[in-house]
Amino acid sequence: MKEIKIFCPGTIANISCGFDVMGVALDSVGDEMVIKKVATKGVKITELTGQHLPKDTHLNVAGVAGLALLAESDYDGGFEIKIHKKIKAGSGIGSSAASSSGAVWGMNKLLGNPFSKLQLVKFAMEGERLASGVAHADNVAPALFGGFTLIRSYEPLDIVQIPSPSQLFATVIHPQIEIKTSDSRKILKTSLSLEDGIKQWGNVGGLVAGLFMDDYDLISRSLVDHIVEPIRSMLIPGFDKIKSSAIESGALGCGISGSGPSIFALSQGKENAEKVRHSMKTVYQKIGIEYDVHVSPINIEGIKVI
Amino acid sequence: MKEIKIFCPGTIANISCGFDVMGVALDSVGDEMVIKKVATKGVKITELTGQHLPKDTHLNVAGVAGLALLAESDYDGGFEIKIHKKIKAGSGIGSSAASSSGAVWGMNKLLGNPFSKLQLVKFAMEGERLASGVAHADNVAPALFGGFTLIRSYEPLDIVQIPSPSQLFATVIHPQIEIKTSDSRKILKTSLSLEDGIKQWGNVGGLVAGLFMDDYDLISRSLVDHIVEPIRSMLIPGFDKIKSSAIESGALGCGISGSGPSIFALSQGKENAEKVRHSMKTVYQKIGIEYDVHVSPINIEGIKVI
Incomplete structure (x- = not known):
């Protein structure tokens, strides 16, 4: 597998009482991304549609999160990423988290899943740091784990999946x-x-x-x-x-x-x-x-x- | 049934992170009480062993909690209570809560359970008010419900039973x-x-x-x-x-x-x-x-x- 197309969900963080600790992933709101394994080192955003956002790797949350993953990987190639934003930036439903989580989830998948979901959260948090100045996990955790998530602690990072009632x-x-x-x-x-x-x-x-x-x-x-x-x-x-x-x-x-x-x-x-x-x-x-x-x-x- | 002998468990309130909201009941630490239905109105503490505590109804947590129940009941008789304290007063494992909860639980049982556990918690909280100045529920809730309890809210009083892992x-x-x-x-x-x-x-x-x-x-x-x-x-x-x-x-x-x-x-x-x-x-x-x-x-x- 050299290329995958993925759905990256929008997420609701906080959920009233759970400020900074709880989040939940949505199913019918989300971005699409195409991630491709290439020989050239690094991460390149080759296409970005739907929103006016920087394509420069170091200024794009998917780029920054992807680089955080590559820094911990022994893979010596790189990735090209196409991002089709459907979640508006600044909407409050995890637009940046969808991109940063999607990048690292897709790259991990193409590398044969060497990293755990918890590690992916840490990489994706670097995208959040770029977007908001704070490396928070309350959107990237539900985007990567799905359903409801509880961030019990940041130091060390401890994420708990909570069941989602079906209705x-x-x-x-x-x-x-x-x-x-x-x-x-x-x-x-x-x-x-x-x-x-x-x-x-x-x-x-x-x-x-x-x-x-x-x-x-x-x-x-x-x-x-x-x-x-x-x-x-x-x-x-x-x-x-x-x-x-x-x-x-x-x-x-x-x-x-x-x-x-x-x-x-x-x-x-x-x-x-x-x-x-x-x-x-x-x-x-x-x-x-x-x-x-x-x-x-x-x-x-x-x-x-x- | 005119008389019952009951076990009233000690309880651990707070449980580290759950200050003022969580509690748990113990099985091998607790008081014994004998509650008897009598024709004479009111609540009388006829015996109190194990601790030096007041037997006057209005100065005893079991008495005060019992009166709170009677005030809401259409029963026109009364109760006599014997309290055998094994939990030391002031120990921090719900000594007063065991007595006040035991009184109202036993009285309710002898009356054919007209009151819900939540109502019993409210009556027993009057005993806690006497003991500590605050009508808190974090010991009486686990004493009455058993296992782990969460007081989600006081206004209105909302108590949630949480499962207890068997080991x-x-x-x-x-x-x-x-x-x-x-x-x-x-x-x-x-x-x-x-x-x-x-x-x-x-x-x-x-x-x-x-x-x-x-x-x-x-x-x-x-x-x-x-x-x-x-x-x-x-x-x-x-x-x-x-x-x-x-x-x-x-x-x-x-x-x-x-x-x-x-x-x-x-x-x-x-x-x-x-x-x-x-x-x-x-x-x-x-x-x-x-x-x-x-x-x-x-x-x-x-x-x-x-």
Whole structure:
């Protein structure tokens, strides 16, 4: 095998209570990439469609992540990468993570899988460092592992796969405004009250338990964020209205996808997720904000050959 | 049925990362109580052995919890309670919770179980309010539900049962010093860094996932507390030595039981738990501190008729 074409899923990081630790992969939102093994050393981005992003290896997240892998590999050739972006950069559903994870997953596959998924996460995190200044894993972990992931710890990196109840669907609406991840981190407070902390880890425990038990009510009760959402939501136009309309339409919960501006909702069943899509887009239509909106099952396998 | 004799388990609250939200019930450490239905209204403590504690209904946690139940009941008689304390008051393994939970569980049983376990937790919390000034549930929840419990939220009260891997054993050592729960709360900082918060909810998620998956390594990696233990452990003589000796002897983790001074360790298998017992008591023998030490399986049913 010299060349593969892969699907690289969009991802929702944080999932309300799980700030910086939880993420989930989407199935019907994602990029396509073609990775080719070549004799020439290094990583070359030969094609990039769908978004205006740099093709220079050192300025492209897929390039940087790929180089991180090559630095640890004894393979003495290189790779050419074609990236077809369908996830908009800056949307908050893991656009950079899809590219950096896709690059290292595809390269690893073509090399006969010498690296573990955990190692691939570390390589892909270098792409995230380029994109946002922080080598975070909350999008690359679900992109590479699939389903729900918990980053228990960064030092050492410890990623836990959490089961995905089969009837869980995501609705994601992306208002066409730009928030840089780095700006969105700057506005966060660097401390919190012990009282809010206790609520947050109670909810993280509840969310993880709910996912294990297919307990949609418990998942719903746990999708609460007392710490980050109240601050970050101020950057997102119409957030409160979108959230209340999603909940009224039957969503289990609703919150900011990653650092925004996309807003996600989780629902039990596709029909509910479609109702939520309708109610969310109605809000933005009334306010007059341009948007994209997607309904997606949970992607339980992560990146895959297509 | 007019009278029952019951076992009321000791409990470990917090379990390292799960401050104020997690707890677990013990099987071989606990009180005995005899609850009797009588015609005379109210709750009367007719016997109290093993500890010097007030028998006046309004000054006794079992009495106060029992009155909270009676206030919500249409039963027009009363109860007499005999309490045989085996758990030392102030030990940090839920002595007051065993009595208050036992009272309401036994009374509910004799009335034909009109109240749910969640309601019983609320009544028993009134006993905790008397004992420590705070109506907390982290000992009464595991005493009443058995096994591991997660308090996802207090408002509204939401308790989640978490599975208990069958090979999990607890070792608990109680240095004979007194720390009041109220004092132990006062020294806590009322805020924490966002960075520490993220670590803590990562670990809570990991602990819950590890318990669901019988993943002893993950449980072990998650038994970390960056927030409370570093402060509270200063009140407990020899804590660091006890902890390091427990870990060296093979414990999955070790921390403060509730607000202390007892120290707990969790181990995989009884043999390991016994090794940990030996290493812990050796430390206190060298320092010259009086102690009690117990090894116990996890109690998965909570309070039970004996």
